[in-house]
Amino acid sequence: MTETVPATEDPDPPFASVDAVVDALREQGYIADTRLATTVFLLTRLDKPLLLEGPAGVGKTELAKMLALATGRRLLRLQCYEGQDETKALYEWDYGKQLMYTQILREKIGQVVEDAPDLTAAVERIGENESVFFSERFLAPRPLLEAIRSPEPVVLLIDEVDRADEALEAVLLETLGEFQISIPEIGTFTAEQRPYVLLTSNNTRDLAAALKRRCLHLFLDYPEAARELEIVRSKKTGLSDSLAEELVGVVRGLRELELRKAPSISETIDWARTLAVLGVEELNSQILSDTVSVVVKYDKDVKKALDALPRLVDPNAVVEEPGHGHGHGHGHGHGHSDDDGDVDGSGVRSAKDTAGRHGEGVYGTPKYAKGTDKDAPATPRTVTSSQGSRSFGLGRKRAL
Ligand SMILES: Nc1ncnc2c1ncn2[C@@H]1O[C@H](COP(=O)(O)OP(=O)(O)OP(=O)(O)O)[C@@H](O)[C@H]1O
Ligand SMILES: [Mg+2]
Known part of the structure; x- marks a missing residue:
């Protein structure tokens, strides 16, 4: 068992200033403004x-x-998802290893119960030796326990x-409040x-609110143009500075449209790469329309973007009637069934991301199953009945 030394302030903080x-x-390669950098500075100074x-x-x-890279710390990541149970966040017992040991030690275990007069006495004897199998050797730490047990300080990304359930949030609260985890069979x-x-x-x-209260908080929005x-x-x-500057202006204009999924920084980067690969030397609405599907991924968004692009790339452009004259024959990925039929005034609501259980996403962020494949749709992963039960008996007992 690890001794319970209270966590101390970092004697050697990594950053001298903001x-x-x-x-x-x-x-x-990460560009931070002073607000973000100040928050990070505080993170490294306050517990x-x-x-x-x-x-x-x-x-x-x-x-x-x-x-993690800047501080030379190892990154541990807990990817949250709906239905995730705490064993995936804290620890599990390595059932396979326990089973393997009991198989190998069959004879030895046999000797322990050999002269037991009846079944009750035999079970009692096995019980007396239970701690052998519920020891650190058979512990499978998950990110929270790993972060707490790590001899070297780490960066823990939750x-x-x-996307996690409130129950897991409560476990996080408890763990992050104390920076300790109690395992009944082993200790704290x-x-x-x-x-x-x-x-x-x-x-x-x-x-x-309890979680928010315990945290430093930063709302990270789309960055300033600069x-x-x-x-x-x-x-x-590979795109020239002047074209990149124009492109950033266009993307910012797109963000002002009521899109289901506003283009993010990564999409601006992708668009710049695309235009560079095509050897574009001048931004015009034609080339932007031809490549708009790099940044706008939903059919309705594409239509809105195509209507707005001439105005965005050249504010003096004569803009045609919305919905006419753009986007035909460019192959912008029409036909997404999830967009079809959204023709009533509920556009704004349904245009927003409804991933997750609550359907109240306010950012317009169709989500993807993280840690897996960015292209995979965000169907919440379901937890099978076998998940979290890889332990003897009914799983982990909680003593906290
Ligand atoms: N300040 C920045 N400096 C450099 N690159 C950035 C910055 N912000 C975003 N990026 C780029 O944008 C990409 C997307 O960022 P990231 O995956 O962290 O987004 P996120 O906010 O976690 O989004 P999501 O909510 O979809 O997970 C990064 O891979 C990086 O290339
Ligand atoms: Mg992310």
């Missing part, structure tokens, strides 16, 4: 997790990864916490060096 945070993140909220693709997950593990904890949320549901341009430049897309 500017040092900006520089260190920039070195890793508080950081809750990052904001639309898809604004660099929430990336920040955790880059902070990604998309809004306490972090010797507190991890930097970052939680991200797309706001598909409101998080518990920062977005800097991000695009830093990605070495």
